[in-house]
Amino acid sequence: MNRFVVISGCSGGGKSTLLAELFARGFSVVEEPGRRIVRQEQEGEGLALPWVDLAAFARKAIAMAIADRKAAADNAGWTFFDRGLVDAAAALEWATGETTVCRLAASYPYHPTVFMTPPWPEIYAGDDERRHGMDEAVAEYERLAALYPALGYEVVPLPKVSVGERADFVLDRLQG
Template identity: 30%
Template sequence: MSKNIIVLIGGPSSGKTTLINALKEKGQVCYPEISREVIREAQAKGIDQLFLENPLLFSQLLLEGRIQQFKNAHKEESDYVFLDRGLPDVLAYMNYIGDSYPNTFHQACKEYQYTHVFVLPPWKEIYVSDTERYETYEQAVLIHEHLKETYKKFGYHLIEIPKDTVENRLNFILGKLSKIN
């Protein structure tokens, strides 16, 4: 079996991190979302919302971090490696706010391709805002649409995960992967 680099995408507070944590508990190799780390580092330097204040710098830092995650994932011994968000997320968020970005962002998305993309739809009942998540639920829905559109532009087939319990969502992913591979 070849290496499967699997990315989970979706708007803010759709359950990605909870699902990544559940996959980890089942012994899967998982890489966390890195934007919270970038946000906390900026906040420690007195920048409250780096994405809002300097979206290009924030996006460049995310892109670099996600490229490193992709490279590290290929070194893992496991057949499956799950990532909480991928490179095209950076472009989707920049498109969402209407900012431009260098062509190197687009090239990175073409160069580093994921094996499978699972998408978690917006889910109002589980939506929560916090110090690193400033978006409203309505904005999360718009971001979700930008994410789907961006991944499709790079030729990805999106597999939508149904709204269900964490255990059922986990079983859905693992079941789909067993049928695909």
């Protein structure tokens, strides 16, 4: 069984916090490609930032997501990804109309269950790496919530509960 689990969904919905909890419980986790790319680009004079050149950003995110998946190949047990290849390819499709999502998704599959953080305005916060507003975050969530099932994944929305309860929910769902 594929043990690569994607946590996707709304920006600011608690994905990174959930991954930190899963890591604290001893699981392998992979940080969101987008945040790593933004940090790298901001350290230099890079222009592959989502608010400058979304297509260049998405292409870098695709390459990083593929590399992340390959790097995790030898991990034992569950590996949790904060977003992944489908999210990156969806961003490229949104920016350019290029339809790479289906081909990439088939080439690099994840566990058939994808957990989605729903929009949660009460915890949403922008920062230097997340400059878009809640409206853009919700629109992205809606695109992903439609795309994952179209690619054959089962989408499971995460409840709006404490991070510990969310981690328990994910683990219980994967065990059952």
